[in-house]
Amino acid sequence: xxxxxxxxxxxxxxxxxxxxxxxxxxxxxxxxxxxxxxxxxxxxxxxxxxxxxxxxxxxxxxxxxxxxxxxxxxxxxxxxxxxxxxxxxxxxxxxxxxxxxxxxxxxxxxxx
Amino acid sequence: xxxxxxxxxxxxxxxxxxxxxxxxxxxxxxxxxxxxxxxxxxxxxxxxxxxxxxxxxxxxxxxxxxxxxxxxxxxxxxxxxxxxxxxxxxxxxxxxxxxxxxxxxxxxxxxxx
Numbered sequence: 001x002x003x004x005x006x007x008x009x010x011x012x013x014x015x016x017x018x019x020x021x022x023x024x025x026x027x028x029x030x031x032x033x034x035x036x037x038x039x040x041x042x043x044x045x046x047x048x049x050x051x052x053x054x055x056x057x058x059x060x061x062x063x064x065x066x067x068x069x070x071x072x073x074x075x076x077x078x079x080x081x082x083x084x085x086x087x088x089x090x091x092x093x094x095x096x097x098x099x100x101x102x103x104x105x106x107x108x109x110x111x112x
Numbered sequence: 113x114x115x116x117x118x119x120x121x122x123x124x125x126x127x128x129x130x131x132x133x134x135x136x137x138x139x140x141x142x143x144x145x146x147x148x149x150x151x152x153x154x155x156x157x158x159x160x161x162x163x164x165x166x167x168x169x170x171x172x173x174x175x176x177x178x179x180x181x182x183x184x185x186x187x188x189x190x191x192x193x194x195x196x197x198x199x200x201x202x203x204x205x206x207x208x209x210x211x212x213x214x215x216x217x218x219x220x221x222x223x224x225x
Contacts, residue, residue, distance in 0.1 A: 004155070006155075031212075033212065042215070042216075042217040042218065043201070043215050043217075043218065045212060048212055050210070055210060056212065090155050090156070092155075092156075094213075097210050097211065097212055098205050098206065098208075098209065098210070098211055098212070098213070099205070100144075100146060100158055100161060100205070100213070101156075101158075101212075101213055102158070103148075103155035103156040103157065104155050105153075105154050105155045106154070106155050
């Protein structure tokens with residue numbers, strides 16, 4: 001595998017479910033990101049991790065819980081989501097936080 | 113704070129037409145500038161970049177020149193193809209240490225044959 005991979009690519013979940021999104025980067029980068037992309041809205045930066053430490057949390061509701069066990073892996077744990085949370089969730093990585101980012105293909109999440 | 117402003121879309125063109133997507137920025141100092149492209153059903157891909165004033169980034173027939181005097185980084189292509197239909201994002205690398213890239217809102221391009 002090369003670049004940034006995300007699994008699953010598609011996820012449908014009910015509002016009471018608990019699920020996790022996974023992101024893995026094979027680029028040797030030190031920073032990882034979660035973005036939310038909703039239809040007709042700008043790209044929203046959710047979380048930033050640098051050397052496994054969270055450096056940014058942009059007022060994201062607690063029903064989204066990130067985890068970064070090492071510099072290559074990033075998870076987004078989901079619980080009791082709302083229909084308005086349906087979106088494309090993109091993971092990205094970069095050498096350092098201010099450097100150009102490389103994106104995964106995204107997970108299309110639908111909350112029913 | 114630093115920001116990026118892109119022209120509103122969608123932009124609709126016929127094949128072989130000339131493309132310009134405007135991007136202007138507000139930032140302290142001289143930030144690096146980027147264009148990303150997102151094809152349907154995919155994540156964003158880095159298209160081109162420029163790191164200092166008067167630099168021209170180019171890739172796949174697309175070009176953008178870093179204009180310090182007008183704080184702009186407009187994306188151009190001489191002859192678009194149907195396969196160029198995508199969303200294009202302008203972004204800047206802020207000078208503040210530890211701050212992630214700042215993205216514009218994106219401009220949708222639709223090219224018809």
